[in-house]
Amino acid sequence: MTQPQLTDSFGRVIDYVRISMTDRCNFRCVYCMSEDMQFLPRQQVLSLEEIYILAKAFTELGIRKIRLTGGEPLVRNGALDLMSKIAQLPGLDELVLTTNGALLESQASELKQAGVKRINISIDSLNENRFKKITRTGSLQTVLRGIEKACQQGFDKIKLNAVILKGKNDDEVIDLLNYAIQQKIDISYIEEMPLGSINSHNRSNTHFSSQDVINQIRKSYDLIETLEKTAGPSRYLRIPNIDSTRIGLISPHSHNFCDTCNRIRVTAEGHLLLCLGNEHSVDLKRLIRANPGDEHLVRETITNAIQNKPYSHNFNLENDTQVVRFMNMTGG
Numbered sequence: 001m002t003q004p005q006l007t008d009s010f011g012r013v014i015d016y017v018r019i020s021m022t023d024r025c026n027f028r029c030v031y032c033m034s035e036d037m038q039f040l041p042r043q044q045v046l047s048l049e050e051i052y053i054l055a056k057a058f059t060e061l062g063i064r065k066i067r068l069t070g071g072e073p074l075v076r077n078g079a080l081d082l083m084s085k086i087a088q089l090p091g092l093d094e095l096v097l098t099t100n101g102a103l104l105e106s107q108a109s110e111l112k113q114a115g116v117k118r119i120n121i122s123i124d125s126l127n128e129n130r131f132k133k134i135t136r137t138g139s140l141q142t143v144l145r146g147i148e149k150a151c152q153q154g155f156d157k158i159k160l161n162a163v164i165l166k167g168k169n170d171d172e173v174i175d176l177l178n179y180a181i182q183q184k185i186d187i188s189y190i191e192e193m194p195l196g197s198i199n200s201h202n203r204s205n206t207h208f209s210s211q212d213v214i215n216q217i218r219k220s221y222d223l224i225e226t227l228e229k230t231a232g233p234s235r236y237l238r239i240p241n242i243d244s245t246r247i248g249l250i251s252p253h254s255h256n257f258c259d260t261c262n263r264i265r266v267t268a269e270g271h272l273l274l275c276l277g278n279e280h281s282v283d284l285k286r287l288i289r290a291n292p293g294d295e296h297l298v299r300e301t302i303t304n305a306i307q308n309k310p311y312s313h314n315f316n317l318e319n320d321t322q323v324v325r326f327m328n329m330t331g332g
Contacts, residue, residue: 003091004062006302008309016065016263017058018098019051021073021082023268027100028136029124031163031192046270048082050288054266057298059089067096067120071268074103080114087115094118098161102138104146108153118157119150120188125169126179134169151183159186159248164213165206173216181245188234188248189213210235210249217247252276258312272302274309 006014024039025032046054055066066086073079087095094117101121104111111119123143125131131140150158162169162176173189180187191210214237217223221239226246228236234248258275265273270285282305284298291297 004060006061006063006306009307010309010311012260012262012309013062014262014264014306014309015063016067017063017266018067018069018263019055019266020069020071020268021046021051021079022071022076024075025070025072025100026075026102027072027138029100029122030134030136031165040269045268046266046285048076048078050270050285051082051266052085053288053295053298054270054284055086056089057295057302059091061299061302062091064091064093065096066092066094067098069098072100072102073097074099074107080107080110083111083116084114094156096120098122100135100138101143101146101150105142105149108146108150111150112153112155117155118159119155120159120161121147121150122161122163123147123176124162124164125172126175127172130169130172147183147185151185157186158183159188161188161190163190163192164208165192166208166212168206170208170212170216173213174220177217177221177245177247181239181242184244186246186248188250190250191252210251213249223247261309264306264309272305274305275312280308280310 008014022045028037058066068079068083068086070076083095083097086092095115096118097111097116098120099122101123104119104121121143123131124134126140128140131138131143147158147160160176160180162172164170164173177187189210191208192206214223217237223237224240226236226238228246234250237247237249239245239247261275265276266284267273267281270283270288271281272284273281282301284301287298287301
């Protein structure tokens, strides 16, 4: 039987969905949310059963990779049981998790048993005081212990994600890379995205481009361009004779990756987002609650919505806040 495909109006095959399990988080990262963040009432967030209904519908439509995000997905009660159910869906190649690492020390083994294939861990500094300043509430040592525990479990891949801000942590590009090499895992450097109004810094002043990252790394290492691709937006570089670590670059400002975008997102509220940088969405939560048990309608609605996926997001540095929702609402 031929696997179905979701194809948008530009001919792009959509086979990757990121589902936010919650807007809640045990960190308050400065680029992700405000310090006094008001989280959604629980009844406004997708239930675990509704997340499973959507995951099942997506895989039946040809989605091959599901990434569970947040907020911090591991703070959600029942998260591990849900992951175990999703991992068993026919047609799914990969169940992936994005986490801040704070709960990995206690849950890494269970995540592997649940069927999670790969983990992305957000970490923006290896300096205890700076880490605390960026996350507002996080403990660096707890996260480092969590990374080490995850590395012991035999996941297919573990990758660090670092948002680099000029004047904030740009002097740690090499330190973070050396740590990834030491742990024999990948690392991606991410340009900050203009989501949500923040008061901790002016994004145009802290912009640090992927080329700036490359320039920093080349002071210490030779770099080789590669043609490697994953289902995500990263471009990859390698260091000669270091096979265990790839260097990814996620560049929403300086290297628009929209022409090959194969991704859609579901927010914690159940809105199907067709593009990270656009507000147009479809309320799948309302659809499910108004039509209990009608899985055909869910699939039909998703299929029709894909035709409205825009070609590009067009982020620019002049507009500091281009999308009003915070990243914890969108899903990392």
